[in-house]
Amino acid sequence: MPVIRVRGLRYRYPEGAQALNGVDFDLEPGECVAVFGANGSGKTTFVLHLNGLLEGEGSIEICGLPVIKQNLARIRRKIGLIFQDSDEQLFLPTLIEDVAFGPMNLGMPPEQAAARAQKALERVGMGALLNRTPYHLSSGEKRRAAIAGVLAMEPEILVLDEPTTSLDPPGQRELADLLRDLPQAKLLVTHDVFFARALASRAVFFERGRIAAEGTVEEIVARFNWTPR
Amino acid sequence: MGDAAIERWSRQQSVLHRRDARAKIGALFAFLAAVSTTSPDSQIAFAGYALLLAAVIAAARLPFPGLLRRAALGLPFAAGFALLLWFSGERARALALLEKCYLSAAGALLLVATTPMPELLRALEILHLPRTVVLVIHFLYRYLFVISGQARRMRWAASSRGRLQFRSAAGALAVLFARSSARASGIYQAMLARGFSGQFPALAPPRWRAADAAFLIAAALASAAVRMAL
Numbered sequence: 277m278p279v280i281r282v283r284g285l286r287y288r289y290p291e292g293a294q295a296l297n298g299v300d301f302d303l304e305p306g307e308c309v310a311v312f313g314a315n316g317s318g319k320t321t322f323v324l325h326l327n328g329l330l331e332g333e334g335s336i337e338i339c340g341l342p343v344i345k346q347n348l349a350r351i352r353r354k355i356g357l358i359f360q361d362s363d364e365q366l367f368l369p370t371l372i373e374d375v376a377f378g379p380m381n382l383g384m385p386p387e388q389a390a391a392r393a394q395k396a397l398e399r400v401g402m403g404a405l406l407n408r409t410p411y412h413l414s415s416g417e418k419r420r421a422a423i424a425g426v427l428a429m430e431p432e433i434l435v436l437d438e439p440t441t442s443l444d445p446p447g448q449r450e451l452a453d454l455l456r457d458l459p460q461a462k463l464l465v466t467h468d469v470f471f472a473r474a475l476a477s478r479a480v481f482f483e484r485g486r487i488a489a490e491g492t493v494e495e496i497v498a499r500f501n502w503t504p505r
Numbered sequence: 506m507g508d509a510a511i512e513r514w515s516r517q518q519s520v521l522h523r524r525d526a527r528a529k530i531g532a533l534f535a536f537l538a539a540v541s542t543t544s545p546d547s548q549i550a551f552a553g554y555a556l557l558l559a560a561v562i563a564a565a566r567l568p569f570p571g572l573l574r575r576a577a578l579g580l581p582f583a584a585g586f587a588l589l590l591w592f593s594g595e596r597a598r599a600l601a602l603l604e605k606c607y608l609s610a611a612g613a614l615l616l617v618a619t620t621p622m623p624e625l626l627r628a629l630e631i632l633h634l635p636r637t638v639v640l641v642i643h644f645l646y647r648y649l650f651v652i653s654g655q656a657r658r659m660r661w662a663a664s665s666r667g668r669l670q671f672r673s674a675a676g677a678l679a680v681l682f683a684r685s686s687a688r689a690s691g692i693y694q695a696m697l698a699r700g701f702s703g704q705f706p707a708l709a710p711p712r713w714r715a716a717d718a719a720f721l722i723a724a725a726l727a728s729a730a731v732r733m734a735l
Contacts, residue, residue, distance in 0.1 A: 324694070327698055329694050329697060329698065349700060349702070352697070352698060352699070352700045353700060356698075356699075357695075357698040359691065359694070359695050359698075361688075361691060363651050363688075364688060364691040364692045364694075364695050365695040367644070367647055367692055367695070367696070368643075368647075369621075369622060369623030369626065369643060369647070370623050372708070373623070373708050376708055377696075377699055377701075378699040378700055380708075381699060381700035381701055381702060382700055386708050389708070390708055409621075409622075409623070410647075411647070411650050411651070425699060426699070429699065429700070
C-alpha cells in the first residue's frame with residue numbers, strides 16, 4: 277500500500293490562480309522521490325496539501341487515512357514537512373524546546389517529550405547544542421534542527437521543500453548523508469539535480485499544476501533539459 | 506531588546522547569572538520600590554543605590570562602560586519632565602527624577618544582561634504573567650533579529666543603487682511589513698504541521714535553590730537599608 281496516494285487533486289488560490297490541475301501521485305514505503313518543476317508550477321502548493329494545510333478538490337490518503345479535518349492530528353504525526361525557510365520552523369527559545377514542540381503537541385508528558393527531542397537532535401548530530409538559541413546557528417545547523425523537530429514526531433514520511441537552499445557544499449553533503457540514513461519514505465522538492473541524483477530513485481516533473489512526466493532522475497533531467505548549464 | 510551585546514552578556518557565567526530568574530526579578534522589584542520611594546533630597550541615598558548596583562555589576566563580571574551607556578538610553582524621556590521641574594524652581598526634584606530614572610534603567614538592564622531571555626520568560630510565566638503576553642514578548646524577541654536582518658539587507662540593496670531617500674524608505678517599510686506578515690503565516694503553517702492546536706506546551710520548570718532565596722533576601726535588605734538609613 278502506498279504511504280501517499282493522491283488522485284485528481286485540484287486547487288485554485290483565493291486570488292484566482294489555478295495552482296493544481298489534476299495531480300495523481302503515489303509514494304511507496306521507503307521510497308525517495310524528487311519533485312522537479314519550474315518556479316510556480318505547483319510543487320509547494322502540492323506539498324502543502326499533503327498534511328491538510330491547504331484543502332483542494334480530489335482525494336489524498338496518507339498511510340491509508342483520507343486527509344480530512346477529523347484525521348488531521350493523526351496525519352500530521354505521520355507526515356513531517358520540512359519547510360524551505362528554517363527560520364520559520366524554529367520558533368521556540370532553545371533547540372530542545374523547539375524540537376520537543378511536536379511531541380508535546382502529541383500530548384506527551386514533558387520529560388518524555390524532552391527525551392524524544394534529545395534523541396532526535398542526537399540523530400542529526402546536534403546532541404551537544406540542546407540549550408542553544410536557534411538564531412545563533414548556521415544555516416546547515418538550522419536545517420538539521422528543523423529536521424530533528426520533525427523526526428521527534430517519528431513520522432513515516434518526510435517531505436522536504438528545497439532542502440539545499442542556502443547550504444554550502446559541505447552542508448549539502450552532510451544533509452544528503454543524513455537523509456540517506458533515515459528509513460522514512462521521502463519526497464524532495466528541489467531544483468538541485470545533484471542532490472536529487474544522490475538520493476532519489478524516481479522523479480516527477482510538475483508543469484502548470486500537473487505531473488507532466490515521471491521516470492528516473494536521469495530520464496527527467498534529460499527530457500526537460502533540467503540542468504543549470 | 507534586539508541588542509546582540511546584551512544577548513551575549515546574558516549567556517556569560519557568574520554568580521549572578523546562575524541565580525534563578527525569579528530571584529532576580531524579585532530583587533529588581535525590591536530595588537525599584539526602594540529607589541522610587543526615596544526622598545528627592547537625599548542625594549546620599551542615590552549614591553548608595555549606585556554603589557549597590559556597581560557591586561552587582563562587578564559580581565556579574567559585566568563591562569561597566571557598555572552597561573552604563575545603555576542605561577542612559579531612557580534618560581531623554583525623563584529629561585522633558587526634569588526640565589519642566591527645573592524651570593519651575595524644583596531643582597532637587599528635577600535632579601532626583603533623572604537619578605531615579607537612570608538607576609531604575611540600570612537595574613532592569615542588569616536583570617536582562619544576566620538572564621537569558623528563555624529563562625526570563627519562563628520565570629515571568631511561573632510568576633503568572635498571562636501566557637499570551639509571554640508569547641508575544643517571545644515572538645517579538647525571536648523574530649526581531651530576523652526582521653532587523655531583513656531590514657538591513659533591504660537598506661544595503663537600496664543604498665547600493667544610490668542614496669536612500671525618505672520616499673523610498675517609506676516604500677521599503679511597507680515592503681518590510683508585507684514580508685513580515687508573509688513570514689508570520691509561514692511560521693503558523695510550520696506550527697500547524699507539527700500538530701499545534703492552540704496550546705503552547707512548556708518543558709520542565711527551573712529549580713529554586715537556597716542560594717536564590719539568599720540572594721533575593723540580601724538584595725531586598727540592602728535596598729531597604731539604603732532607603733531607611735541614608
